[in-house]
Amino acid sequence: MKIQAGCDIQLSAPSPAPLVAMLRPRSGAAQWIISERYAFEPFVQAVEYVDSFGNLCQRMTAPAGSFRIHTEVLMEVSEAIAVDPGGGPTPIEDLPDYALQFLLPSRYCPSDTLENVARDVVSGAKPGYDQVDAIREFIRRNIEYRSGSSNGSTSAVDTLRDKAGVCRDFSHVGLSLCRALRIPARMVVGYLLGLKPMDLHAWFEAFVGGRWYAFDATQPEPRGGRIPIAYGRDAADVALITELGPLKTDSMHVWVREVESAGLAG
Secondary structure, eight states: OEEEEEEEEEEEESSOEEEEEEEEOOOBTTEEEEEEEEEEESOOOEEEEEOTTSOEEEEEEEOSEEEEEEEEEEEEEOSSOOOOTTOOOOOGGGSOGGGGGGGSOBTTBOGGGOHHHHHHHTTTSOTTHHHHHHHHHHHHHHSEEOTTSOOTTOOHHHHHHHTEEOHHHHHHHHHHHHHHTTOOEEEEEEEETTOSSOSOEEEEEEEETTEEEEEOTTSSSOOOOEEEEEEESSGGGOOSEEEOSSOEEEEEEEEEEEESSSSOOO
């Protein structure tokens, strides 16, 4: 299926402000870029690099005053995400090197303190994919999706205690409980077709059965129509705008829609 997605971000700064943006998806096994547009208003010079997680990052300095970043992409994506009920775990000694970092605790995911919770959540589930799906279902049933219930310092432990959060908080809980069971798990930020209310979205992936599988506790069933933009250990690694100066985000508009023919809308 073809999906057009994009966002329009309005920023402002009292003086020139360095920033790193992470707004460009990459082509891969489950998605392919057909066309892309990325614009700054006013125009500034930018340098692109690939970070340690493989994300495309754009480094620039926003001018004083108003600054707009507009990005949109047309992609061919999978209509359904892969699932593997009953699939077994990947032994740690067989994990690829790059997956090992996703076994470790991180800023918002203190997995080393949650093993007992994780064992209770997956009690009776077959090791591997079914354990991760039990974690996803536990989050969906026990944590309320509530806008404004968390902030930039909320950890997975806070979300489990408060029993409320938004998509990033749901993901942090999933990441923490997976890692507590020695299952590599990484955070994903991107677009999801049909998300309500529409915004950029977060979910998590777990490495079981020799590959990554997507899990989204905000949805009642597995859904395709996704465009991952960034991967990381938690929200600290996948910020779409990292402000390195006196920069304010004034507004952000996000859209995702299915299209029948190639070409970006004007």
